[in-house]
Amino acid sequence: MAWREEVAATxxxxxxxxxxxxxxxxxxxxxxxxxxxxxxxxxxHGANRTGRMFTGDRSGDWLYAALFRAGLASQAESVxxxxxxxxxxxxxxxxxxxxxPQNAPTPAERDACxxxxxxxxxxxxxxxxxxxxxxxxxxxxxxxxxxxxxxRFSHGAEVALPDGRTLxxxxxxxxxxxxxxxxxxxxLDAVFERATGLAAI
Numbered sequence: 001m002a003w004r005e006e007v008a009a010t011x012x013x014x015x016x017x018x019x020x021x022x023x024x025x026x027x028x029x030x031x032x033x034x035x036x037x038x039x040x041x042x043x044x045h046g047a048n049r050t051g052r053m054f055t056g057d058r059s060g061d062w063l064y065a066a067l068f069r070a071g072l073a074s075q076a077e078s079v080x081x082x083x084x085x086x087x088x089x090x091x092x093x094x095x096x097x098x099x100x101p102q103n104a105p106t107p108a109e110r111d112a113c114x115x116x117x118x119x120x121x122x123x124x125x126x127x128x129x130x131x132x133x134x135x136x137x138x139x140x141x142x143x144x145x146x147x148x149x150x151x152r153f154s155h156g157a158e159v160a161l162p163d164g165r166t167l168x169x170x171x172x173x174x175x176x177x178x179x180x181x182x183x184x185x186x187x188l189d190a191v192f193e194r195a196t197g198l199a200a201i
Contacts, residue, residue, distance in 0.1 A: 021049060024098050027093030028052050028055075028091070029087040030087050034089050035130075035199050036090075036092075038095065038138075039092065040095070040103060040134055041100050042094065043060075043099060046060060048099035054092060055079065055081065056080065060078050062183075063092075066192055067090060072090045072192070073085065073086070073090070091124055095136065095137060117140075128165055131170055145167070155171045155183070155191075156168075
């Protein structure tokens, strides 16, 4: 918590004239969503600045563009909470609600946020598919939703959950994956094509 507030106070030079959100970031999207996108945590100068998940940073550029191509978002770019973005059939959240240093949540941060995530998931009664971006989101989802054994994360991993829902894995939309070509647009599109098929959207 202290770190997220420090970042909001000191700011990045490019955003020095903007007021940072600097608090825990709630989920965003369609309350009747059939697809849940599970990230990692708010980005220091993205969601920690704008107050909306995957908004105002390069990771969000990739995610929202993919959702737009899949027919799940009203526009391909998300820059602020007031930009008019509307999601259809999708809810976006993360296991950790506050921006952590180096995008590396500690076990204590994860555990402190778990009750919030549990309540959030309990309210999303229509979710049929969870798309987990990265190993952290994949592992937390598998644990929270009672996946049998310890399913291993990989891009394209597909796990049937005990309650009939499906967990899909995708490399995270971070710059270290998108800039290096580890994650490409066709790879991400294929994950969302599978998700929409399973969710019958």
